[in-house]
Amino acid sequence: MATASSDAPVLDTLAAMTIDSIERCGMDTGTLILTRIAALVAMDAPAISYLAHLDPAMKADLTIEQVQDVLVAIAPVVGTARVMSAADHLAQALGIAAIAVGESEAEAIAEAEAQSRSHS
Structure with missing residues (x-):
């Protein structure tokens, strides 16, 4: 077979x-x-993987808010660490800190997860 x-x-x-x-x-x-993007988050993909989806995302007129909504939607399934990692990788891919998770937000997420685990 020739390639x-x-x-x-x-x-x-x-x-x-x-x-x-x-x-x-x-x-x-x-x-x-x-x-x-949700699948990339679930597998903790590197920034380069997100970069490959930026052009199609822009062509589809997706907004940062829509991407953030996906992160919020999947956070209970994939966990805090994956969502935080994805936010960082997305920001790296964008070359800016467009999707920033503030320190107080991170603390609130960690506290909610700890409470969830203690009730399990």
Whole structure:
């Protein structure tokens, strides 16, 4: 089986997989990207993985608030550490601290989790 030569075969493969996934998925682009961001959070993906989704997110007119809503929605499932890590990785990908979790917010989250564990 012959394969096409490329200077970036890994990136080409990832791009082809992404295109194939988009073509086969019935979701609108915004929902698809938000779902992928949720999956990235769940697996504690690095900033570079979020970076790959920024252009499609902008093209889908997604807002920072929508991404924050996804983080809020999945926090009880994936946990504080993953959400905090994702916020940092998203900020790195954006090159700014657009999704900042304040110290008081972090303390409130940690306290709520501790209370939840003590009631279990």
